[in-house]
Amino acid sequence: MSRHSIAVRLLCGAAFVAVVACSESTSPTSKQPVAVLQAAHAPDLSTLARDVPGFGGLFLDHGVPTVYLTDPLQRGPLEHALGAFARGRGFAPSQIHVLAGRYAYGDLDRWFQRVSKEAFAQGGIVFVDLDEATNRVLVGVERGASHANVRSLAARLGVPAEAIVTRDVDPIQYAATLQDQVRPVVAGLQIHFGNFLCSIGFNAVSGGQNSFVTASHCTNTQGGVEGTQYFQSLSSQANSFIGTEVADPVYFRGGVCPRHRVCRYSDASRAAYAAGVSFTLGGIAQTSGPNNGSLTITGTFGVTSKGTAVVGDVVNKVGRTTGWTQGAVTNTCVNTGVSGTKIVQLCQTFVSAGVGGGDSGSDVFGLTGGTSVRLLGVLWGGNSGGTQFVYSPLNQVEQELGPLTVF
Amino acid sequence: MRNWGGAALCGAALLVPQIVTAAPQRPDSLSFAVVAPHAVRRGEPVPIRLQLTNTGARTLNLYLTGRTITFDIIVARSDGQVVWRRLEHVTSQQIVQVKTLAPGEKFEMKDVWKATVDPGDYTLTGVIPTDGPPLRTMPTALRIRS
Numbered sequence: 001m002s003r004h005s006i007a008v009r010l011l012c013g014a015a016f017v018a019v020v021a022c023s024e025s026t027s028p029t030s031k032q033p034v035a036v037l038q039a040a041h042a043p044d045l046s047t048l049a050r051d052v053p054g055f056g057g058l059f060l061d062h063g064v065p066t067v068y069l070t071d072p073l074q075r076g077p078l079e080h081a082l083g084a085f086a087r088g089r090g091f092a093p094s095q096i097h098v099l100a101g102r103y104a105y106g107d108l109d110r111w112f113q114r115v116s117k118e119a120f121a122q123g124g125i126v127f128v129d130l131d132e133a134t135n136r137v138l139v140g141v142e143r144g145a146s147h148a149n150v151r152s153l154a155a156r157l158g159v160p161a162e163a164i165v166t167r168d169v170d171p172i173q174y175a176a177t178l179q180d181q182v183r184p185v186v187a188g189l190q191i192h193f194g195n196f197l198c199s200i201g202f203n204a205v206s207g208g209q210n211s212f213v214t215a216s217h218c219t220n221t222q223g224g225v226e227g228t229q230y231f232q233s234l235s236s237q238a239n240s241f242i243g244t245e246v247a248d249p250v251y252f253r254g255g256v257c258p259r260h261r262v263c264r265y266s267d268a269s270r271a272a273y274a275a276g277v278s279f280t281l282g283g284i285a286q287t288s289g290p291n292n293g294s295l296t297i298t299g300t301f302g303v304t305s306k307g308t309a310v311v312g313d314v315v316n317k318v319g320r321t322t323g324w325t326q327g328a329v330t331n332t333c334v335n336t337g338v339s340g341t342k343i344v345q346l347c348q349t350f351v352s353a354g355v356g357g358g359d360s361g362s363d364v365f366g367l368t369g370g371t372s373v374r375l376l377g378v379l380w381g382g383n384s385g386g387t388q389f390v391y392s393p394l395n396q397v398e399q400e401l402g403p404l405t406v407f
Numbered sequence: 408m409r410n411w412g413g414a415a416l417c418g419a420a421l422l423v424p425q426i427v428t429a430a431p432q433r434p435d436s437l438s439f440a441v442v443a444p445h446a447v448r449r450g451e452p453v454p455i456r457l458q459l460t461n462t463g464a465r466t467l468n469l470y471l472t473g474r475t476i477t478f479d480i481i482v483a484r485s486d487g488q489v490v491w492r493r494l495e496h497v498t499s500q501q502i503v504q505v506k507t508l509a510p511g512e513k514f515e516m517k518d519v520w521k522a523t524v525d526p527g528d529y530t531l532t533g534v535i536p537t538d539g540p541p542l543r544t545m546p547t548a549l550r551i552r553s
Contacts (some may be wrong), residue, residue, distance in 0.1 A: 195505045195506075196474070196502055196505070197502070197503035197505065198503070217474055321501075336498050337497075337498065338500060339477070339498060339499045339500075340473065340475040340477070355501055356472075356536075356538055357472030357477075357502065357536055358501065358502065359501045360500055380500060380501065381498040381500055381501060382499060383494075383496075383497070383498060383499075384477075384479055384494035384536065386536075390498055
């Protein structure tokens, strides 16, 4: 490793500590290391390793400069080398805390490079780090993956077993948004068909067929089945085809439908998942909070019941354009004319909450505690100001699409 | 009424292989204007056209809303008080339509407003919702004569 790369390692390691919140169970102090990123001038670790024999790593322990030394007699050279850094942190050189190190930094760096070069060829390795706060090489292993394989690898590479620490960690992933390709498929994600974008309402099983529900107008033709093909999130992506429209009742005239109009009780359709597409029944993408505009997925809601809402109920939706929005039901069972069409949607529910183009098809639900939710319907419309959305109640969706298992 | 639509631009995506995002309007590559008579008599119909033009050298993908493109027209008095909005109290389908505009291509949205307001000076503003901030024209003046 070059001097530059070693110097960068201190910063990256500190950032890693801060970001991944590595609490090092083998730390002699059992204290949380503090990120060194605050330092105006981080010491060059390669220089330290050269100037201070036995130097084994530098970190801040609750703000106190702390150093591993394999040879305690090297305190003098250490204070000389790190004096300016300590003073910059508000400590005298004599206040630098020295811990008994087992390994020199140069050895750790060599082992780190060996292990890093080979470990990722194995499955389940999340990261490899020269952990300055523990005087060890730390290997993050995905939960459920083998730690023994790491130890075998270390032995094969001539790395002392005691110099390697393994830890179960979660995989580190890019933060996905509602507009990204996400698997398993959950409600609230963007879908693409033709030259249109909508959102997934909810996953369902109908007559044994794995499916998702979205808006009827999110099909090639609103009303009637044309076998619309759906992609998540864009057809231009690899492996994005997820399913085909299989249910979308035609709009009717007469009866309760106003003259010269066509009607339905729901703006909903069902698509069958393509073979091999993974989805989570009852799963709804969750963002960081309601009405904050975030589209970044931070978790998943779980449908645990079906229900209906009354005026005054606070309900939610998650859709690809405005994310998670929440507000009160203002009107129920409203016969609603659809702008620019002859369509009247019968007995729909109005909600005072944010909406935007592309949210059509979104799930509408009520929170019932924790991440459990009660599924209420499918969003399809909104006002021009984006402050009110309209949805089809779930009972009417099932009236037209047939019984649906949704969790 | 005949309409075409138009809205948020971006580097491309569904129809051309570039980045998909609802980007802010870029005045250097997209022109959006409202076209109407300068003056009409009270009670006369006012034909209003919204014109969206790709003035750049690159194809634009516009993220509009509605299966039929949704657009708004706002008529306001000179003091700013709105006297008519095309989309007032309407419910629109919340679907995104990706509309591609080739370099130099223009499309229009049209409607007619009946000028049943007091004589005076008014402004017309066109608005096209997108999946991000809406596109708005600069206001254009309209005089209603008695």
